[in-house]
């Protein structure tokens with residue numbers, strides 16, 4: 603009797619194809635209808651995401667931006683964040699247009715790049731940069747947690763989202779100077795009740811600008827005995 607195995611995937615392809623015809627999904631950047639093998643972003647837009655390749659360089663600009671500020675084991679940003687480009691549009695949708703699935707997509711594609719990097723030091727867990735509960739309620743979710751979830755899925759790592767707590771809620775940082783941003787966040791974080799010693803923690807955030815928020819997070823996490831801290835962000839905003 604012939605095996606059914608080769609037939610089932612063909613039926614699944616046929617069914618997925620029919621679903622995408624009946625209920626088309628559109629690219630979150632250019633608006634083109636997606637085919638059944640694409641998710642959230644069409645292939646041309648995905649290929650236009652400008653990779654930094656920092657992950658392969660141990661003295662990359664992200665690492666350098668923390669020199670003299672806080673000790674960091676490994677740090678990288680995966681894509682350049684530039685005005686008018688795909689990543690800026692996606693992060694805008696994630697933060698201001700209630701598109702949480704964009705966060706997981708960005709987390710997954712970033713982690714796939716990390717997996718291909720020979721020097722990527724496998725941390726013990728991922729720590730999303732926390733939002734204040736009020737801000738999280740206003741947005742509906744923490745975008746860094748969604749990015750961390752996408753990364754965790756690919757890297758097969760746990761997420762600890764109660765280890766770092768945000769104490770203050772202050773207005774947006776976007777129009778502030780470097781000094782004002784630091785003043786705004788320097789005391790913003792505290793350790794949660796449970797924090798295991800001697801662990802390698804990897805902070806996850808959407809975009810690195812001045813690094814003030816991540817520096818404040820690192821200083822707080824450094825209070826954990828034997829903690830080793832790394833940083834990964836999806837975007838890198840050149841100054």
Ligand SMILES: [Zn+2]
Pocket residue numbers: 629630631632633634643644645646647648
């Ligand atoms: Zn597109």
